[in-house]
Amino acid sequence: MxxxxxxxxxxxxxxxxxxxxxxxxxxxxxxxxxxxxxxxxxxxxxxxxxxxxxxARTKDDLLILVFHDEMLDVVERAYVDAQDASQLLDQVIAFFGTLVAYHERDLPLARTLMRQLGYVGASEQRALVRELMRGLLGRLAFLLDAAQAKGGVAAATPLMPAARSLFAIYYFHLGGLLSGYLDRPRFDRALRTDLGLFLRGLA
Amino acid sequence: MxxxxxxxxxxxxxxxxxxxxxxxxxxxxxxxxxxxxxxxxxxxxxxxxxxxxxxARTKDDLLILVFHDEMLDVVERAYVDAQDASQLLDQVIAFFGTLVAYHERDLPLARTLMRQLGYVGASEQRALVRELMRGLLGRLAFLLDAAQAKGGVAAATPLMPAARSLFAIYYFHLGGLLSGYLDRPRFDRALRTDLGLFLRGLA
DNA sequence: CAATAAAAATGAGCGCACTCATTTTCTGAA
DNA sequence: TTCAGAAAATGAGTGCGCTCATTTTTATTG
Missing domain, CATH: 1.10.10.60 (Homeodomain-like)
Known part of the structure; x- marks a missing residue:
């Protein structure tokens, strides 16, 4: 070995x-x-x-090293959780809900982590973040693909752009939650509204 | 006086x-x-x-104080620029293009600034960011409203959620550009693709 | 088993963001 | 005008992230 x-x-x-x-x-x-x-x-x-x-070149880099593996697992778990729901919108919300639940265990730390993830310096760390994003967007694309097969999403819809946009909407509101602009109920409402609007456009 | x-x-x-x-x-x-x-x-x-x-409580806060006024102006300029285009998609792309052009004058600084804007600590600074966001989303909503009047956007579309989502998509890709995941041509392509997908859904 | 070179670890030292006890400046009442 | 109390400015001090010249450890070669 x-x-x-x-x-x-x-x-x-x-x-x-x-x-x-x-x-x-x-x-x-x-x-x-x-x-x-x-x-x-x-x-x-x-x-x-x-x-x-x-x-680790900096203390910030250490943060990414520490939580990289853990977050890959969370994404996988989010994907599994999502499949309990039947409607695409509910699936996506369940998916992001799992991610938020993970962050909520330690909001200040999540804040620091997200801030760091968004703007990584070292190229080694960028590779880790890329891997994470690929996994995450890939899962979302799977959900979209399944919904497409069932007719909930137009056949011509390009999946990766759609997955990216879903994540972008989540990411934007997550920033609001972690920065204290939004409390959890408002966050949930805004997320459902915006994701719903987007997905209706794909139908 | x-x-x-x-x-x-x-x-x-x-x-x-x-x-x-x-x-x-x-x-x-x-x-x-x-x-x-x-x-x-x-x-x-x-x-x-x-x-x-x-x-300023921290050096980071100083960064926001410094660029707050300047960015309000840029948003206003972006809105004016946007109105040169006739199609909504082109308007939105022109709008964000003006913002990107501003950031491109000094990419490292823009990186630091965006990183800071996304995760502000002091409440005084949060008020400034809120003001900035309100201005920005308001302009986007105006563009959507005008397009709605001309029939390019479904009458039932809620404008603020749509504006938020447009910005979220831009913000996500901007992070990619500023962090070096995307070069400018890829950024432009991805932005157009994703914004186009979203706006088609509103038609 | 030396001898040598390369890689890795070490920890004292440095620069900078930020603090806080003290000093200076200002205001409004007497 | 004087003066007490408040507000603001000061700058030496502190802690911490990070560096780098030196030392220690490991691999390699004859």
């Missing part, structure tokens, strides 16, 4: 990387992003202060 | 505030946001270092 093929050097790097990410996840969720210092992460991971920055 | 009614204290505050904002604008555009230190702004404005932070 691949692990055996790794030398001590590679193995140590993987271990250290995993320890740093685990320590960061733990501290971020317990003390918040701003409330956690890079030194604390280093201490918890058992490395020197500078070492953290050989695995 | 109002100016006369102000005491020395109020007048000084206004002067200082204006000097700080002007100095910040100048330095941000010449040296970039990260390239400018709060001390440089203070020096250029002729105040002590700490004084800057009595007018």
């Amino acid at each position: 691949a692990a055996v093929a790794l030398g001590r050097r590679e193995q140590n790097k993987l271990d250290k990387r995993a320890r740093i990410i685990a320590a960061a996840r733990d501290l971020f969720t317990r003390k918040g992003f701003e409330g956690t210092t890079s030194q604390e992460i280093a201490d918890a991971a058992g490395v020197a202060g500078g070492t953290v920055f050989t695995y | 109002a100016a006369v009614a102000l005491g020395r204290r109020e007048q000084n505050k206004l002067d200082k505030r204006a000097r700080i904002i002007a100095a910040a604008r100048d330095l941000f555009t010449r040296k970039g946001f990260e390239g400018t230190t709060s001390q440089e702004i203070a020096d250029a404005a002729g105040v002590a270092g700490g004084t800057v932070f009595t007018y």
Whole structure:
């Protein structure tokens, strides 16, 4: 197997990387992003202060490393949840509802995370975000495809643009929710209104 | 007039505030946001270092103060530009094109600004962003209203949700452009595709 | 098993955003 | 005019993200 093929050097790097990410996840969720210092992460991971920055160029990058895998899972779960509904609109709302529920476990952290996701610097992190977006838009496109087969969506509708627009509408309102412009009931109402308007146009 | 009614204290505050904002604008555009230190702004404005932070709670807040007025103007200009086109889709694309042109004068700064606008902390700044959004969505709603009168948009279409969704689609792609996921031609194509899809649904 | 080179880790140090105890400026009452 | 109290400005200080010259660890070669 691949692990055996790794030398001590590679193995140590993987271990250290995993320890740093685990320590960061733990501290971020317990003390918040701003409330956690890079030194604390280093201490918890058992490395020197500078070492953290050989695995993540900035503290912000660390945030993405930490939540990337977790969010991939959430997207998958959202897709499964969505299929409980029968109408496309309800499916899409269930899909985004799962994402929001995830964010609501820790709103300040979600705020920091979304802010960071929207404007990534390092190209390594961009690849992670791209992967995440591809997965997310792909799931939405699946839902649209199924609805198209059942006649709820016009046959000529291009699926990726439609999926992108659905997400764009969600993303816009999510920003409002996380920034405090919208409370949850208003968010739900606005999201349903706007997604409904869009999907009616596709029928 | 109002100016006369102000005491020395109020007048000084206004002067200082204006000097700080002007100095910040100048330095941000010449040296970039990260390239400018709060001390440089203070020096250029002729105040002590700490004084800057009595007018803006953070350096990020300063960014919003600096560009708020400017962006209101750009939105107004975008609205005027939009009316040169005859089709609604072209109007909306011209509208957003003006905004993009503004951002393209300084992409790194635009990136920082958009990132900040999306997730504002202080409530004073939130009021500014709200004002900006209201102006922007209002203009889009005007365009939709005019198109509705000419029959290009279904009579039953709720205008604010439609305007919000148009902006959401633009905002999503703008993030891609500013973060380097999209170059300008791809951005233009994606925007036209997605806005077109949405507007066709309103017809 | 050296000897050498390359990679990785280290931690003291730096720059900058932001704070806060102190000082200065202003106002309105006596 | 004087003066007390409030508001605002000040700038030295603090903490933290991040850097980088140095040290330590690992791989390679003879």
